[in-house]
Amino acid sequence: MKKLAFTIVMMAAMLTACGKSSHDQHSGHKDMAAVAGQSQADSVKAILKLSTDKPEPAQDTKITVQIQDKDGKPIDNFDVKHEKKMHMIIVSKDLSFFNHIHPEYDGKSQFTITTRFPSAGQYNIISDFAPTGIGALSKSQWISVQGTAPAAKPIEPDAELAKTVDGKEVSLSFDQLKANTELSLTFTIKDAQSKEPITDLQPYLGAVGHVVILNQEGEEYLHVHPTDEQASGPDAAFMTSFPHSGIYKIWGQFQRDGHVFTVPFVVNVP
Ligand SMILES: [Cu+2]
Numbered sequence: 001m002k003k004l005a006f007t008i009v010m011m012a013a014m015l016t017a018c019g020k021s022s023h024d025q026h027s028g029h030k031d032m033a034a035v036a037g038q039s040q041a042d043s044v045k046a047i048l049k050l051s052t053d054k055p056e057p058a059q060d061t062k063i064t065v066q067i068q069d070k071d072g073k074p075i076d077n078f079d080v081k082h083e084k085k086m087h088m089i090i091v092s093k094d095l096s097f098f099n100h101i102h103p104e105y106d107g108k109s110q111f112t113i114t115t116r117f118p119s120a121g122q123y124n125i126i127s128d129f130a131p132t133g134i135g136a137l138s139k140s141q142w143i144s145v146q147g148t149a150p151a152a153k154p155i156e157p158d159a160e161l162a163k164t165v166d167g168k169e170v171s172l173s174f175d176q177l178k179a180n181t182e183l184s185l186t187f188t189i190k191d192a193q194s195k196e197p198i199t200d201l202q203p204y205l206g207a208v209g210h211v212v213i214l215n216q217e218g219e220e221y222l223h224v225h226p227t228d229e230q231a232s233g234p235d236a237a238f239m240t241s242f243p244h245s246g247i248y249k250i251w252g253q254f255q256r257d258g259h260v261f262t263v264p265f266v267v268n269v270p
Helices: 027-034 038-042
Strands: 004-007 044-050 061-069 086-092 098-101 110-115 121-129 137-145 162-165 168-174 182-191 210-215 235-241 246-256 259-269
Touching (some): 044 121, 044 137, 061 086, 061 121, 086 110, 086 210, 098 210, 098 259, 162 259, 168 246, 182 246
Antiparallel strands (some): 004 044, 044 061, 061 110, 086 121, 121 137, 168 182
16 A cells, blocks of 8 residues: 655744753753754654555554654664653544554664554644754654544643542642743642552653643643652652643653553643
């Protein structure tokens, strides 16, 4: 079958959450310096191909991502970040579906993974990787899965930033919540039944947890860094900066007893 190639267009804004700060001694900030500047990110292309030009819901679909420089020359050295050479986030248009997966590096500038899209509609595929010498950057591409998309679920800010997921009660707090400011967000995790703080979180991707933030349109992807990678709960703190006011969805991912759980929140950033 003819493969359909999409050239990934630079995201409207390649976002980094790396404000100047006095927190550089924190372990989570070490890779700040490695986040690529805009011009370096522009010089990298990620070419996304699917194994079929008509992906179907709930069918195995192979995703291939080729990384090239601006002249089409393969880039084949990548830094490992959070234990992986590439992190891939797949979200549905309404952000109700979220998947965080790790394509394998096949060598020769190519990453591959086989995944499934749950239903018809548009999905944004965000590849997060760090060419050696260039630093962390992300590229995204919308794809379309065959059929009639289910009705979009509204993306509404949570009235209360507390959720129960898999028997854990997770709350989210901010030291301050405003655009264009480096801020910390803290997840606090308790046992939902006993209300006892959970203090035995396991490292997930080399840190206390992994946080992904996207704006309402699913296009602005924020880099988020743990403040203390070695923490094990009940608090897991991260730093980021929201580039604009507006609605953002935040997914916190944590591991306990060998099981990863994902907690989504929606916030309105003033
Ligand atoms: Cu990842």
